[in-house]
Amino acid sequence: MKKSDQQRQNIIDVGRALFAKNGYAGTSTRMINEQAGIAEGLLYYYFPQGKRQLLDTIVHDGIVARRNTAAIQLQDWHADNLADQVMTLFHTFWQSFDNDAGYQSFLITIRERPLLSAEQSQWLISTIEGVQEQITTALRGVDPRPEQRERLATIAQLIMSIFQRTVYDELLIRDSRNPAAMDRADVRREICLVLELMKK
Template identity: 45%
Template sequence: MTKKSDQQRQKIMAVSRELFTQKGYTETSTREINERAGIAEGLLYYYFPKGKRQLLDAIVREGVDDRVRIARNMTTSWTRATIEQDVVSLFEQMWHLLGDGIGYQEFIITIRNRAMLSDDQSAWLVTSFESVQQMVADRLFAVTSAEITRERTDQLAMAIMATFQKVIFDELLIRNRQELPAGTHAFISRQIHLLMELILKD
């Protein structure tokens, strides 16, 4: 794909993200996407032959790929001495990705249209989440294996991810906040400290 073609494809995706977030997937027509993107009618199908469904898939996949990439990049540098802060930093990076701009749009579109995803897409979403949890578990085991078993690090990773999910869903979906409220950093730090103490001392 040429640079110009890639830019055109990204422009179509950017416009689609905006419209799907503002109006919803079902209420957005391909004609609106074409008009907003300033492209000839039918060009959308050149880049996305299956139309809106393929666009939805691409947007969801891009958002999840970003979260997996962040987790992979961040967890590689975790150490035993800084483990609690490392975990909190991962939460903060996830929040910044989901609470701002494109990441927020991708997150909202994914949640709102969860029921419209195919079985394959749904399975892929679950697998992507599990891969992030597995990265967390792998790194936790790497830095704490002298203290606890693999089973316990898996349990700790599951509890950490559940904590992340609760805060992110509460703030972005229930309270509709894109700014992290004061005190959230301290709350997450306390939760991670308690989890670490509970698992490591058990």
């Protein structure tokens, strides 16, 4: 990585940590400069629109990282171990929040939601919908009956809702980033209940 790229990444890392800790409004460009160890004005070299462009970059990078983590192949799911396969997907989904950058980006995206542009909001929606569509496709591979298509889409939506609620509960309400402390047995029970709908 070139020195200029390292400097830019350093500003992003510092900005992300400060926005997560203090909020966007509570973080000044001076604070970012001091924490990053850069001269005043250098932030504007990398981010000409200043703090707002830095926020946009952090939000975008976080959404892309979560999308890339979630963009796994869900082919060859089988009825005999479907709950295990869904739980494997849940673990993959959780990993996108299981590091400082992912966690901080998530907090910033939630806290600064009123500042997000329509395009940024659409990135979030399309990421969630993309994972949900992958789940629907995988479930249709398990049960290809045409009359089940709509039901399987609903089941995929319910699975995604369980994933999202669990992440929000752990990260926002309980302020816990420790996946070992999470009661995954409860998540699995909910998943199994939802998957029972496929048998009807």
